[in-house]
Amino acid sequence: MKKESANIKVGISVGDLNGIGCEVILKTFEDNRMLELCTPVIFASNKTISQQKSDLGINITFHGVERASQAISGKVNVVNVWKQTPEIQYGKETAEAGKYAIQSLKAAVKALQNNEIDVLVTAPINKKNIQAEDFNFPGHTDYLAQELGGESLMFMVTDTLKVGLLTDHVAVKDVVENITSKRIRNKIDIIEKSLKIDFAITKPKIAMLGINPHSGDNGVIGKEDDEVLRPVIKEMVSNGKLIFGPYAADSFFGSDVYKQFDAILAAYHDQGLIPFKTLSFGQGVNFTAGLNRVRTSPDHGTAYEIAGKSKADPGSFKEAVFTAIKIYRNREDYKEISKNPLRKQKTRASQG
Template sequence: MTKKAENIIVGISIGDLNGIGSEIILKTFEDSRMLELCTPVIFANVKILSFIKKTLESTVMLQGIDRLDQIVLGKINVLNVWQEGVDINFGVNDENVGKYATKSFVAATKALKEGKIDVLVTAPINKYNIQAENFKFPGHTDYLDQELEGNALMLMVQDNLRVGLLTDHIPLNDVASHLTEELIVKKIETIKKTIIQDFSINKPKIAVLGLNPHCGDGGVIGKEDDTILKPTLKKIFEKGTLVFGPFAADGFFGSHQYDKYDAVIATYHDQGLIPFKTLSFGNGVNYTAGLNKIRTSPDHGTAYDIAGKGIADYNSFKEAVYLAIDVFNSRNEYAEISQKPLKTKEK
């Protein structure tokens, strides 16, 4: 069933309290029109967020709640995930603050999993200070992949530019050994399904970038493109998926070849994210594709160097909220269409 806009519950994990996360959240919802599109629920503590609000001279009104059944539609709700105080030192990498970032994220993920919020938008974390005995994940995506059904895939989105990754947070010297036919097939199937159900494009065209410079130049600069990527992409194409490549990565973005495709898949993290952020920094969104629930985040980190100064650009976070709502609506429409019986002509 399609929800009225203001009834869409957007859960927000607070991220690193010493970073810019709280600032970009507050700035996003200073525009009262945002509350006509959704109802936000920030997983944190209302006293701490009120302190940060006062420090940043924000004008938003916060609604503290202790349970999710207390959500007030059309208000900025703050769920008290914890009750104790936390020392805030903007710009400082603090292991204790990392624990609260984890508490917020785990509680928000649980609420998403149980259907108590509709979508999740995560503020930036510090991947180092969140590490603990009960949380040993490189970041948000890996934990979501464990907790939610599906196959998580990092998809960077800005308007019609969508860049996915075959491998993400692994060392560069391990990339080639991870590129197997099984992985490539799984990732392309995931991105195809995502583009269809989440972006309403029925026959997506997908481009794949080569691993080596010039796609290996016939094996002179590496054999993986010829022995793994090309034959695998050929098999996938022959089964009906419009997948093309591998393309030499160095000129693909500069020549605007990406304009011809609905999604681009890079073989490793920086190959995709450097050109993406160059083209869209400040407006891009990190979307976790392939899961049974919806999660987005801004395309930047904690920005300790400007934290607490009131100068953080919040556009990427606002775009993350917009995209989460758009995908939520697209999935609902796709589900409704998929459930409708096909009409047959009467003889």
């Protein structure tokens, strides 16, 4: 039986306590209408959330529980992950803040694995202070890929723009050596599957951006586009996929060509994220496609410069919650349609 919206449990890791994570979380659920859409479950502690609430002047009530399975619909629930009282130093990078960010994330992921929550929304972490003997990952994505199963893709999404990354947290000097035919096929497969299952797009069109300036200018500025990208694109097109490119990245977004596609695959991090954040900053969502469970996060970082000042805009975090719920519902619908193809035909007939 499909869950009512309010019964979808959204697990939330608080990220860096010295950043704006708790602020955007609490501001999001300060609006009681959000409780009609989902049941929020924050992984932290009553004392920590009370302190952040007081420091930031946010008017919100919450319900403390020991396990996510005890969360109550219609309330903001806080799972007591730790009993200590962390020292909060807004705007500062501290090892202590990193330690509690990891504890929150691990507890939320465990609850997701145990089906105590339905989706996961992660507040921003600091990639430096989370490093530890038992947590040696460049960020959320790699850790979640290990814990949740599946092959991950960093997918930045809005309703009208979706950008996936062929390589993500890789130094620019190492980008080319990380781009292989196997990786290109894999990432395109993940994007196509995600567009169909997570976003209900029946025949997705995907654009691939070139690696070099002007996609190599026929080998004058690099041979990778001709020798690596084009053959894979040609092969995948022959297998029935709607893949186009490689397109010169410098004019692709400015000329609005991107609007002709359901998603774009960028060759490396900044090639995709600079235009994405320019066009949608504050409303974009970082979705980890390819995993067996749904995880989203806002499109910004810890924002130490405004932490503790009650200046943070919760817009992107709120969109991350909305997106997680939509994807969860789309996946449930896809499962039902897969079990009962006649339902799909009836739906199309009723729409016609």
